[in-house]
Amino acid sequence: MQIIKESLGSNTAAYLQGYLREKDPDNPDHVYPAMIVVPGGSYTHIPEQQAETLAMAFANMGYQAFYLRYSFVDEKQPLHPAPLIELAKSMSLLRQNASEWLIDPERIAIAGFSVGGHIAALYNDYWHSQWLTKQAAVTADEIQPQAILLGYPVISPKLGFPVKEGMLAQWTDDPDTIAADEHVNNQNAPTFIWATTDDPLVPSANSLAYANALGQAKIPFELHLFRHGPHGLALANHLTAWKRDANQPHVAHWLKLAEEWLNATL
Amino acid sequence: MQIIKESLGSNTAAYLQGYLREKDPDNPDHVYPAMIVVPGGSYTHIPEQQAETLAMAFANMGYQAFYLRYSFVDEKQPLHPAPLIELAKSMSLLRQNASEWLIDPERIAIAGFSVGGHIAALYNDYWHSQWLTKQAAVTADEIQPQAILLGYPVISPKLGFPVKEGMLAQWTDDPDTIAADEHVNNQNAPTFIWATTDDPLVPSANSLAYANALGQAKIPFELHLFRHGPHGLALANHLTAWKRDANQPHVAHWLKLAEEWLNATL
Numbered sequence: 011m012q013i014i015k016e017s018l019g020s021n022t023a024a025y026l027q028g029y030l031r032e033k034d035p036d037n038p039d040h041v042y043p044a045m046i047v048v049p050g051g052s053y054t055h056i057p058e059q060q061a062e063t064l065a066m067a068f069a070n071m072g073y074q075a076f077y078l079r080y081s082f083v084d085e086k087q088p089l090h091p092a093p094l095i096e097l098a099k100s101m102s103l104l105r106q107n108a109s110e111w112l113i114d115p116e117r118i119a120i121a122g123f124s125v126g127g128h129i130a131a132l133y134n135d136y137w138h139s140q141w142l143t144k145q146a147a148v149t150a151d152e153i154q155p156q157a158i159l160l161g162y163p164v165i166s167p168k169l170g171f172p173v174k175e176g177m178l179a180q181w182t183d184d185p186d187t188i189a190a191d192e193h194v195n196n197q198n199a200p201t202f203i204w205a206t207t208d209d210p211l212v213p214s215a216n217s218l219a220y221a222n223a224l225g226q227a228k229i230p231f232e233l234h235l236f237r238h239g240p241h242g243l244a245l246a247n248h249l250t251a252w253k254r255d256a257n258q259p260h261v262a263h264w265l266k267l268a269e270e271w272l273n274a275t276l
Numbered sequence: 277m278q279i280i281k282e283s284l285g286s287n288t289a290a291y292l293q294g295y296l297r298e299k300d301p302d303n304p305d306h307v308y309p310a311m312i313v314v315p316g317g318s319y320t321h322i323p324e325q326q327a328e329t330l331a332m333a334f335a336n337m338g339y340q341a342f343y344l345r346y347s348f349v350d351e352k353q354p355l356h357p358a359p360l361i362e363l364a365k366s367m368s369l370l371r372q373n374a375s376e377w378l379i380d381p382e383r384i385a386i387a388g389f390s391v392g393g394h395i396a397a398l399y400n401d402y403w404h405s406q407w408l409t410k411q412a413a414v415t416a417d418e419i420q421p422q423a424i425l426l427g428y429p430v431i432s433p434k435l436g437f438p439v440k441e442g443m444l445a446q447w448t449d450d451p452d453t454i455a456a457d458e459h460v461n462n463q464n465a466p467t468f469i470w471a472t473t474d475d476p477l478v479p480s481a482n483s484l485a486y487a488n489a490l491g492q493a494k495i496p497f498e499l500h501l502f503r504h505g506p507h508g509l510a511l512a513n514h515l516t517a518w519k520r521d522a523n524q525p526h527v528a529h530w531l532k533l534a535e536e537w538l539n540a541t542l
Binding site: 231 | 466468473474480481484487488491496497498499500501502503504525526529532533536537540541
């Protein structure tokens with residue numbers, strides 16, 4: 011494995027970190043699907059070790075795995091749509107470097123968690139939009155996602171997070187544009203969503219609202235809402251548990267369910 | 277194990293069939309939780325072998341297991357609320373015979389599938405209602421469920437099943453009263469729901485509507501919507517598959533997820 015780090019522009023702290031299997035001399039033509047993890051962190055930071063652990067979980071399934079360190083609210087206000095543009099540039103990088111990075115360009119997925127799920131859900135809605143491709147200086151074909159995973163996602167500021175109005179003003183000056191459930195359309199990719207129903211920070215009504223919207227748009231989806239668990243569970247096992255209640259063996263089934271769903275979808 | 281069959285009245289074909297562990301002389305005080313399976317069959321019949329297989333799956337988890345053969349539309353029209361009264365009588369029988377049948381009366385759950393899920397979801401809404409306890413000649417305490425499982429349930433006739441108006445007229449002359457999502461209240465039991473998002477017969481919007489209602493009423497719930505599978509999967513394995521596409525290993529995870537949820541809930 012090699013670990014790479016690609017800057018997403020000279021005027022930004024955003025970067026893409028990759029965990030890449032290297033060419034096997036016995037099987038030099040082998041390519042792998044790719045996964046970009048978009049971590050959470052309330053748009054103020056990302057937990058880099060957790061992001062790496064999540065990327066490694068997908069690497070362990072056979073993905074060329076990445077995580078995105080997007081811009082934060084103390085670097086740009088209002089923040090949106092900068093994270094979407096950074097994700098678009100990342101997708102383009104994967105397809106431009108597909109040959110060198112041993113990536114199958116027809117099997118590229120995105121897994122977003124918490125506000126990273128907000129980025130991924132909005133990207134799912136908007137990836138083909140002209141304003142986005144123009145600002146990212148890419149083509150829609152370069153940046154199309156084949157599957158989207160959302161873990162305990164923020165979907166809409168109208169559904170209970172953020173609570174503080176000041177925080178939302180840092181995100182956008184037009185909240186309707188970042189209500190991801192309201193912009194689902196027939197170009198959304200198949201989507202897998204999981205959360206806990208008693209999440210005390212981001213209500214699971216966010217996940218239900220996006221699932222409802224996908225269902226109405228006839229986009230294939232899968233939804234797993236587990237009965238209990240705090241916000242931010244990541245793998246929900248001892249590797250990512252930052253406190254005792256964050257080690258939830260029942261919830262940890264999400265990873266196997268997601269793997270099987272990805273195998274059927276990509 | 278002994279197999280018992282209890283009639284639910286002299287003027288009805290409805291009965292309760294039980295699969296009961298017998299008293300262990302080495303541990304004579306041991307009692308078990310109980311599960312009543314309410315099978316599907318469009319209110320015209322029940323698949324008895326599938327109902328038995330489902331009951332045996334719960335027996336294998338340590339439940340004193342039953343299935344309910346409720347009344348059908350060719351026996352009574354409009355059919356409702358007869359199945360709810362038969363389920364109430366069944367619950368009362370379990371508590372009245374708890375000692376003989378080695379049942380812990382504080383841990384009795386119901387698992388309904390398809391229209392059996394409709395019966396279970398409505399029962400979840402109405403078990404404490406005076407009209408029901410009066411017609412069943414029971415007390416609410418006798419018939420309270422501690423947990424409800426719903427597999428690919430019909431929830432409301434407004435959500436895509438039945439398609440034919442004539443069928444609905446056989447069910448009820450007041451469709452609003454059998455729209456289960458519209459009658460969720462703060463007395464509903466914790467509820468586990470699973471379905472497949474592309475169910476071609478009973479749209480998964482039924483499951484989403486009930487989950488939305490439970491969430492709004494702050495009833496603990498768990499929801500698993502799998503990406504693919506025909507209607508009526510039961511165990512989703514070779515035991516209950518009536519055609520090749522009904523053997524779905526991914527969907528078959530519902531049983532383990534339900535077992536873990538029951539262990540945490542009961």
